[in-house]
Amino acid sequence: MVKEEQEESSNRPDNTAFTQQRLPAWQPILSASIVIPMFLLIGAAFIGVGVALFITSRDIQLQELDYTGDDSEHPCFKCRTNTEKCTCSMTFSIPTLFKGPVFFYYGLTNYFQNQRKYGASKDDNQLYGDLNYFTSPSTDCDPYTRDSKNMPIVPCGALANSMFNDTFTLSHTVNGVQKIVPLDGKGIAWWTDYNIKYRNPSITPLINAFNGTKKPTNWPKPIYELDTTDVYNNGFINQDFLVWMRRAALPDFRKLYRRITHDDYAAGLPAGNYTLTIAYNYPVHSFNGKKKVVLSNVSWMGGKNDFLGIAYIVVGSMCVVMSVVMLIVYARFKFAEDV
């Protein structure tokens, strides 16, 4: 009879777990036996990680030299407002061995590379070596698309135009003699930037590709002369250029300038006195920016940053405290209820 009924009733809904909303399901609950141990566990783990991070970060050596020259005592003070070529040098000493590999950064503050218009002011196609965009760059680059004679600018845009152009030499005083520390300018940019995102046009010599174009107005020399010694570090794939073009997320930033990898210094910078000679070209005075040079080594978790370690420790401790609080609350309210 049941069967008959089912045959007759064409409108009877299907009896599936889906239509009847009886799908098998897992129903997790925030029960005390899960939450409290979980907090305790997370707390412990966080404290552990935090301590490790903190210690690692502690061990990282860092030498920071502000060379803006705002202070009239500062050796670079004279260059501060100077528009001519100007060189200044600073000395500093390293008390103990600065473990290698040592990285040489320049830093800028109050510099808005993350400003939207500034960041957008470039032409990816042009930088990818597309010759069509050499003659007619994207209007994104305004007002650095064309110069006053309506010649297209390559590379166009504010971002390229404002490329950092201070140069540094670092010398080590060994027995009273200045010994230049060799700086390695290769391998400072991302592999993807160097190999994929930026490309020179496939014309040799490179200079021919730039016929009919102008260099950016602020640049002392055109892009194809950035590094005449090495074709693989010239033009759009010049690593200094790539580093600059990878714009910073925040207004205070530092960028990798060189690596110190030369045999003599592969193990690090020995203790001693050093002189930093700066070719001071880049104006920051107008917008109250600061320029600095940073020497640093790194650990597995990157450069020196105490924040992560401290944050982990704090969050971990809070978790432990929370778990205790929850245990007390649970004990007071729940057990009483059960009884």
Next chain:
Amino acid sequence: NAIKTSKYNLFSFLPLNLFEQFSRLANAYFLFLLILQLIPQISAVPWFTTAVPLLIVLSVSGVKDANDDINRHKQDKQVNNRKVKVLIHGELREERWMNIQVGDIIKLESNQFVPADLLLLSSSEPLNLIYVETAELDGETNLKVKQALTVTGEMGDNMDDLSAFRGELRCEPPNNRLDKFKGTLTVDGQQHGVDNDKILLRGCTVRNTEWCFGLVIFAGSDTKLMQNSGRTTFKRTRIDQLMNILVLCIFGFLATICAIMTVGHAVWEVNEGSAFTAFLPRQSGVDIPLSSFYAFWSYVIVLNTVVPISLYVSVEMIRLGNSFFIDWDRKMYYPKKDTPAQARTTTLNEELGQIKYIFSDKTGTLTQNIMTFNKCSINGRNYGRNLTPAASLHNKNTERVDFSWNQLADPKFVFHDYSLLKTMKEGNLEAQAFFRLLALCHTVMPEENLPGELNYQAQSPDEDALVTAARNFGFVFRSRTPESITVMEMGRKVTYELLAVLDFNNVRKRMSVIVRDPEGRMTLYCKGADTIIYERLHPSCSKLKDITTTHLNEYAGDGLRTLALAYKDLEKSYMERWLERHHEASTAIEGREDKLDVLYEDIETDLMLLGATAVEDKLQDGVPHTIEQLAKADIKIWVLTGDKQETAENIGYSCNMLREEMEIFVVTANTANESGRGATASYNKTQTVPDETVNGEYGLIINGHSLVRSCFRHQTVSVISESERRMQSLGSWSYTAYRSAYALQEDLELELLRTACMCKTVICCRVTPLQKAMVVELVKKYKQAITLAIGDGANDVSMIKAAHIGVGISGQEGMQAVLSSDFSFAQFRYLQRLLLVHGRWSYIRMCKFLQYFFYKNFSYTLVHFWYGFFCGFSAQTVYDDWFITMYNMVYTATSVLALGLFDQDVNDRWSFRYPQLYSPGQLNTFFSKKTFVRCVMVSTYTSLVLFFIPWAAMQDSVRGDGKDVADYQSFALSTQTSLMIVVSAQQMFLDTFYWTAINQFFLWGSIAAYLAITFTFFSNGLFFVFTSSFPFIGTARNSLKQPNVWLTMFLTCLLCVLPTVAFRFLHMQLRPTITDKKFSRKNKVRYKAREEGQPAPAPYRPPPRRVSTRRSSYAFSHSQGYGDLVTSRKFLRLKRRPSLFGRNQSPLVENQPQRYRTITEE
């Protein structure tokens, strides 16, 4: 005659549909945004970030609209292609409906639909009558009569005459009034008036008429049916309204933060930007105010995602899905009628979880509208067994009495006590007299189409039940004439002479007949309310009276309708005199009623008690249980019925809505002379209730059809205030009131409502359909609560339309209620599943969905706001453009949809077991402005963490090989990845209670899709092809292998999620919600149940019935009985369809003999 209900055709679809969609605020807003984005000065993000989602949204709703329209096209086509016979050039031809033109003459046959508005010319029936059913027009299933003009009727079916027919019809222009028509027909220079009686409207069905001819006067869209098919009012849920308000608030919020950013931009430009011009010169002509102005709009674009574009579409999809679950629910499928539940409106689901008031019809909704003769007491002996559903379950072996010996027995009649039959067969005189009375004393009309196939047409189902009982016990009422009644008494044909019918009315509450049997003995048979009969009994019956009273009490306790039966032998001389007086009185011109009453009083004395009957007004299955459950869920049930007070009250008791311990207030004011009595009587009752029941439940009955206009205003007020005073003085908060809607006057409205709302149950009797709607409107207006109306008949349509949610009982004959309802199912008891399970789930799902939706969008958008402070307020987005494009439509859309479709906090059994779980919905707990604000606060916190943790961690950070990692693209990637994880985890661990495979699939699928799409978009290949569109090349590869990036993201995520976990845990301990409590209990039970099997809900035990002093009274129909009619010769002379009573209709009006209605066979 072609009609068109579809909106679009192939070519007009795109422009029209787009226009319609853009006239919605949200879509227009996004179109506006899209246009903004095309302006280069302010475009902060590429155009596709808005265009792609907008396109998806538009196409989803476009497909839905197209589908709807295709269905309409199909329907139109089907209707337009129906065939009908048209008279062309003197012969009949089949034509399609759409080819019919005004002026055509059409032949219709029985059961055909009327294709257009017709002037009836002639018909096969005498007097050119034709019967039509107008169910499609007004929902009334009874037949109506139309009559053609004699001039045209003479033509009959003579084709030549008809085709030669020339006439001119002048009439009013097409309009939508179904009950009015005015026109004149000029034939051969003579004018004939044409009114509504001669018009057949499109949508009617011809019944019981062999053929008829009609002249088309209005066709197609001019017909009254089409003129009437205006748009039904669009119901919006409360959450919809809240959502609209919130969206407006969000617009305000958006404007505010954009203004803040604009100010910030101006300040930055002055302080920093002007100094920074060496590197970023201003564009010519753009000074600070202008650039700030641009910044405002840029930020509008960047922050537009606080107004979620996919919100409306997702909400619609969730509702649609939940509606499908209702359609699919087998537990709401009624196998006997093969009717599944149906969600006819798919936009109201979550409101089902917020119902506070239910307005229910009685007949056909609570009851089956079937009366069964259940018990009787004959001469002090009780017959019949207890037949409540529970009892019948236990006594399955109780045998049905076999009536096969009686060839005239009704096979559907069921009785469960053999002893009565035995008594009958033994020839017990009292028993015979008892059934003789039942066979004689009534106003039922018999219908015997074939010999032995008797059908009774009764004015009320009670009478039918009683006469049928007599029939089965061997006293078969066979036929009647105005002067006689023929009864088969135990197989012997006896014809009684009917001397007088002392008819029923509300005051008399009894009915008598005086008959003379073939031997010449004259007897008065009387049946009526026990109290009334008892007053008129002969003193010798006192002993029997006591026994019968105990039986009556027992019946009343079972919720049965009782009648006392009595007789009186009359002396010839007395009778002759009485008959003379009767004749005199009935022909009197003045004071006829009064004189007759006196006469009746005179003769109905010294009656001999025979016994009592108990008729069960069969409730639908599970009604008391459902009502009890709904009451536990704190839903107030008001019964609005057109029935009379006693019936309604009785049903109230048998449905468990009223209980013995309740104190019942009755406000009744019928006609002027009656009102006082009713009110005072009930009032006295009130006074006698002892004060022990201080915290008991109270009842207030107000019979209302009476409380018309001003005359009883004073009284009502006094009764109400009096009862209120009592209620307050007793300090009790639960009351029950019977109430009825009357002409609701301004000052009384509130008073009425206040009293009524203090009561648990309210029953309004004798209300008209319009009053039903008024009551609903009243509650809607003053209570701000969600209302639901449930009914089955055309008289409930107004209330179904008025309530927030209308539910129709389907599977009944009239479909009108269903057609205007939002949800329909076959049985009242499914209501508890609809509300407690589906409604509750829908509500919780929708609330979770909305909370989550706003949460995810705010968290996502506010990060831009924080970033603004670090990027010179330049409207720089934090995320990759493609992430912005996909976030709402792809990455987070599906898993939140799964949440909105599949989540259940407790399963259906637990919802039934603890109806209290329903209450949060009524109080709007889960989604309100407050929760919205909380949600915004949480998301503000999340966005702060999301921005500032990476901000601090990235400061001066480098990769393990010393290269940059603090660049913009890496920052964007780690922030957006954290956001994805946080948003998923928040949902995963905290919002979803019910993890089905589908949820899991969508959640993990979303994260996987995010990673896959991110890596794809950041890949070399896409960069080669679309260089400028995918500048993030390589970011994922370079960043996501850095441990510090992962450590940062991990910290960010946990810092977002853990406080919420802790908060919820503590909240659950300190201030558990009802759900939490039940949930923890559930878990405990679950552990136990593992050994014992499923946690079966406690079986429903019907509440014990109490012996009560309450008595239901006579169950006649509402108005004056049909005694006059039965004795009227005119009536019986009608050749066809002799039995024509309306259910709610007063008896025939004699001067209009051809207009009557009938109950169609049920």
